[in-house]
Amino acid sequence: MISNFDWNVGRIQDTLETLGLANNTILVVSSDHGDFLGSHYGTLEAFSGKSVIYAESLDVPFILCYPQMVAPVVVNDVFTSVDIMLTLLGLCGLPIPESVTPEEYAQFLESLFAAWSHDGYGTVSVRLFDSITNALYNGLPGSCVLEVACARSLVVEYNGDVYPCDFYVTEEQLLGNVHTHTYQELMVAPARVRLEREKGQLPEACVRCSYVALCYGGCPKYRRINAALGGDGLFYFCPAYKALFERWCRWPASSLPR
Numbered sequence: 001m002i003s004n005f006d007w008n009v010g011r012i013q014d015t016l017e018t019l020g021l022a023n024n025t026i027l028v029v030s031s032d033h034g035d036f037l038g039s040h041y042g043t044l045e046a047f048s049g050k051s052v053i054y055a056e057s058l059d060v061p062f063i064l065c066y067p068q069m070v071a072p073v074v075v076n077d078v079f080t081s082v083d084i085m086l087t088l089l090g091l092c093g094l095p096i097p098e099s100v101t102p103e104e105y106a107q108f109l110e111s112l113f114a115a116w117s118h119d120g121y122g123t124v125s126v127r128l129f130d131s132i133t134n135a136l137y138n139g140l141p142g143s144c145v146l147e148v149a150c151a152r153s154l155v156v157e158y159n160g161d162v163y164p165c166d167f168y169v170t171e172e173q174l175l176g177n178v179h180t181h182t183y184q185e186l187m188v189a190p191a192r193v194r195l196e197r198e199k200g201q202l203p204e205a206c207v208r209c210s211y212v213a214l215c216y217g218g219c220p221k222y223r224r225i226n227a228a229l230g231g232d233g234l235f236y237f238c239p240a241y242k243a244l245f246e247r248w249c250r251w252p253a254s255s256l257p258r
Contacts, residue, residue: 005061013065026091027065032081034060054158066091106240113247132248135214148216150199154186164192167221195220203233211245 009029016022034057062079064070069091089096097104109128116126131143144151144165155163160178163169168191175181175189186192198220206217217223218235227233235241 009063023067025066026088027063028084028088029061029063030081030084031060033057102237102239105237106243109240109244110247113244117251128244132214132245141214145219146215148200150196150220152187152196154192162186164189164195165221167219168195205232205234209242211242214245215241 131141135141222236
């Protein structure tokens with residue numbers, strides 16, 4: 001895997017050099033999480049994919065190359081994916097907002113979809129677009145944000161504490177512990193059942209929406225946040241997703257994935 005990763009990064013750098021763009025292009029390579037790939041064989045963790053806080057799931061690659069402004073250096077500081085956008089805005093000399101608005105996210109998705117549908121379909125994987133394609137053609141998006149119910153997966157902390165989702169690692173959402181509870185007990189814990197039901201408790205605007213079967217109200221966490229901020233209780237990025245769904249439906253039929 002590491003060899004393949006290095007080879008592909010090298011291909012990108014060679015292409016930028018060939019095009020004469022290496023010195024004024026910001027190259028970022030990363031991942032949102034790692035995977036166990038058989039580590040800790042014979043234990044629950046070996047089959048958890050990414051949901052236990054071990055080095056294999058936490059230590060992800062991150063490369064940022066911008067010869068014009070950044071000298072080669074190895075940084076051992078801890079950071080999260082949220083820092084990436086702030087870093088890129090800073091390198092571009094752009095103001096850093098307090099948050100991303102739905103309108104700004106809609107503009108980003110529109111630009112990304114335009115590039116992907118023109119040059120990337122079939123060769124470049126964009127998870128959200130892959131999920132929409134799957135939802136349209138087999139009803140199984142593969143992304144919990146677009147599923148009819150929250151994913152039936154669990155998050156296991158370093159001490160064995162179990163939570164229903166990595167967005168809900170709070171005291172009130174604690175399901176139990178792998179040392180004291182069986183898998184069956186964890187799956188029927190009140191906090192997990194409440195979360196699964198919450199996904200289906202849609203605001204009236206969602207029920208009336210033409211695209212409800214593509215997102216089922218989005219992530220309950222962001223519906224909670226929107227309501228807490230005095231909003232309408234819809235998925236915070238609902239306008240952005242709706243604009244993307246509308247744009248998708250205008251995609252010529254001859255170009256639609258089959």
